[in-house]
Amino acid sequence: MxxxxxxxxxxxxxxxxxxxxxxxxxxxxxxxxxxxxxxxxxxxxxxxxxxSQAELLTFCMKLIIERIEERFSSLSLNGPVFEDVKQVLMQFLPMDEDRTMEMEVWMSFVAKALVYPELRIMTDHMYDGLTKACHYVVDTLVAHKLAKPELDLEYEKERIYALVDGLAIHHIMRPQQLPTEKIERIIDQHLRSLCLDDKAMA
Amino acid sequence: MxxxxxxxxxxxxxxxxxxxxxxxxxxxxxxxxxxxxxxxxxxxxxxxxxxSQAELLTFCMKLIIERIEERFSSLSLNGPVFEDVKQVLMQFLPMDEDRTMEMEVWMSFVAKALVYPELRIMTDHMYDGLTKACHYVVDTLVAHKLAKPELDLEYEKERIYALVDGLAIHHIMRPQQLPTEKIERIIDQHLRSLCLDDKAMA
CATH class of the missing domain: 1.10.10.60 (Homeodomain-like)
Incomplete structure (x- = not known):
């Protein structure tokens, strides 16, 4: 048989x-x-x-994206809202071994995608996902009236987006200088700075 | 002869x-x-x-660092202070063709340094430089009494550091989504958010 x-x-x-x-x-x-x-x-x-190698690499990138999506679908977002949006951002940060491995490999793909446009589809897909998550975070804080009313929303979305990727890279390059606890504290403090003083803790 | x-x-x-x-x-x-x-x-x-190839790559990385240092030494920092510190940060951002080329090549080095520790000396050197610049920016705002007194300085330094690197990467990956004008606006707006309202414009 x-x-x-x-x-x-x-x-x-x-x-x-x-x-x-x-x-x-x-x-x-x-x-x-x-x-x-x-x-x-x-x-x-x-x-x-x-x-082909391109086919294999594209599949590898898809696998990483699928893993992130799986983590997302298993997230139990049932409040408080502030903690929920924080959890959403943390999925894109190298907080454990799996996510660190994914980020490290992803860095190689990003560098390669700069010169091989056929890999761009996947890096664009990832960046779209992170962009969407950052929009979700800001929009959710606004929808729940946690956000300061004077916020420039477009700017805040771009700022969170850059902050998340910058922290991720600094951690994988120099984990001693930027341990995971520090990443979490920076994300927490940044999100709080967007919120009305009495609302973030609710 | x-x-x-x-x-x-x-x-x-x-x-x-x-x-x-x-x-x-x-x-x-x-x-x-x-x-x-x-x-x-x-x-x-x-x-x-x-x-060896390692020797050549190390020399290339050194060349990029030297170029940044040259740009620094030719910066005329003669106020206003707010504009000066902004200029310091902009040196690390891909605002023109030269800096974009440097960033693109640097991305390959960073990815490679993750697996070849002998290249770490140079990436560490670069990260130390950027870290120093971020410290300089925050400390200068404080020294000139432009900064809000309640700032958490350690946090602000890490936040600027992550923001600059995140913006740089997003620009070289997707220049249409994050054109240089937008980078400058985000840096400007971020720095203003650290300053006392009436001081940033002085």
Missing amino acids: PKIVDHDKQRQWVAEAALRVIQRGGLEKATVRNIAEEAGLSVGSLRHYFT | PKIVDHDKQRQWVAEAALRVIQRGGLEKATVRNIAEEAGLSVGSLRHYFT
Whole structure:
């Protein structure tokens, strides 16, 4: 009887192996041979699942985005509103090992996407997601009347967006200088600065 | 008579060629052959100036840092104080072609430094410079009594630091979404938010 292999599961298995290889050695180590070895497959069968390196990398990026989306759908946002919006932002920050690994690998993709436009679709997808999250955060604070009425909303959305990405990069580059507790404190303090004094704690 | 070649100038010439190669094709295109061709030199003479790729890349990173330092030393900081500190931050942002090119190439170095610790010395050097600039900005606002007295200075320094890097990355990834005018407006607005209302305009 022929062995039945779940094609989608196998692709995911390969992509996860690729992410580990990239984290350890960067994109230049993401050769078919290295990834096949890490996945415990032959080079031939790896080529069966991914016909080009671009296809494999795009799949890896999609996998990272899916993981973030999964974390989102499992978030229990049931208040207080201030804590909920904070939780939303924290999903994009390297607060644990998984998220740190994702960010580290993602940095390589971002650098590569600067010169390979075919990878832009995925980086744009990620940036759209983070942009949406930042809009959600500001709009939710406004909708619940927690936000100071004088806020320049467009500016606040861009500011949170830049702040989140800047903190993420500084943590993965120099975790000692910017430990996760400090990231959380900065996000918390920043969000509070957008809120009416008596409302943020409610 | 033997040809006299200025060794330092020639190294700089090679590094500049390397930066162009990296900007066009990313680090993976930064091979000895490609860089020699771009510089109009033989592979042999390039090897004479740089004995390893790590040495060449480190030199390229140093070149970028030197360029930023040169821009700094030519800044005429003679007030108003608010405009001066803004100018300091703008040196780290991709406001023109040169700075955009530097940032794009730097992104590749940062991604590579995550897996090659020998490149960390240079990324640390850059991050130390940006950190120092952020401290300077906040401390100067305080020293000139422009800053709101209730500011949490340590937090404000970290926040500016993250903001500058986040804005820089978002511009090089998606210049249409975050044009330079918008970057300047965000930096301006952020700095104003740290100042006493009547002082920022002075």
